[in-house]
Amino acid sequence: MQKKINLALACFLLGGIATVLPTLWKVIVFTGVGLVLFVTYDEWDYQQRIGGVK
Secondary structure (H helix, E strand, O other): OOOHHHHHHHHHHHHHHHHHHHHHHHHHEOOOOOOOHHHHHHHHHHHHHHHHOO
16 A cells, blocks of 8 residues: 555655656756856957957
8 A cells, every 4th residue: 555655645746746757848948048148248248348359
């Protein structure tokens, strides 16, 4: 009986995690892309303000 309860609990927890993963991946990807774009823009803006690399 204990193994059946543990198996049902494991299936429930893994199913819950599996439904969250797509959302988690989206958050990770979009946060990463936003961070890269911000850093790139910040570097470009800094180079424009100081007159570029000589």
